[in-house]
Amino acid sequence: MRPNPAPTLLSFAVLFAIAGCMDAVDRPDAARAAQAIGAAAPMTDTELLARGEYMVRMGGCNDCHTPGWNDSAGQLPTQHWLTGSPLGNKGPWGTTYPANLRLKVADMDEATWMSYTANLHTRPLMPDFAVRAMHEEDRRAIYRFIHSLGPAGQPAPAFLPPGQDPSPPYLELVLPPAPPAGH
Template sequence: MKPIRLLPLAATALLLMQSACRVDGEAPAAPPAATASPDAARELVARGEYLVRTTGCNDCHTVGYAEQQGEVDTSQWLTGSPLGYKGPWGTTYAPNLRLKLVDMDEAQWLDYSAALRTRPIMPDFSLRAMSQADRRAIFHFIKSLGPGGAPAPAYLPPGQDPPPPYFELVVPAAASAAIGTP
């Protein structure tokens, strides 16, 4: 199987993706008080579901979500993907968030999500920009799903060819030089 080549958008995409690779310290926010009532807990989970649905989490973290126009049973949401994203950074995979959060408590998630720095193509800057209340709602929604699925494939460093399926970002030399990429 030949990789899909995304030449026309390469420079723009790489600029966006490089911003996800920065590492700088951001103080994590303090965790909010626990939810007081069952109604408030249901509202929090519903808000988290809304955010996951509308902010694109499922686009990468749920197999077939985009292809099925979002018509994937919630029981399959956020279980990761075997689709690789190959570029100058290596090959990354959208992890299974349900397994990632299984051993985290709310305070750990709030600290983790406030300081998250990943490799492309994850727009970690979007998660960090969310309010603590929104990140808290996402946490409670993911936890409400329970563990499910299997771990996604592990990151592959540059120079290693991933097994299909994968997208490949090919950066022309001129675009690479213009954005300061080797």
């Protein structure tokens, strides 16, 4: 059956009309942009859970924090998600390991997670800036979802400072020398 294009065109018209009114979207401030595209109404508990699962999946959190995620082509059931990884990320910062977020969240109440993630600062390869730029309700949704999974697994190996050799497995990033000062 040929789909009727009318609703799509109508949706675009509405979106353009809304975008025209949303001055905030044009500003190069990630937090403000996130506010502008965030949920218009507070989410219900059920919606927060579904949103959290979606954010974790689309935010790529499993890529690093879930062992076997990429080998499974993103098909592992949620019970295996975010249990931390023994695959080290070695670079000039030392060697970091994606944390076990199931244990992390089990130890934290929601208010603590909200202030912790609003100011999240970690070492590479964690994209802490992406978490800081999220809409508040998306960070809350991530908490609700991970918390609903319950604690599982072991803590990830401890960070190793620069100059200490990790045991395999690890990824090593060999970076170009820093550019001269002033560039």
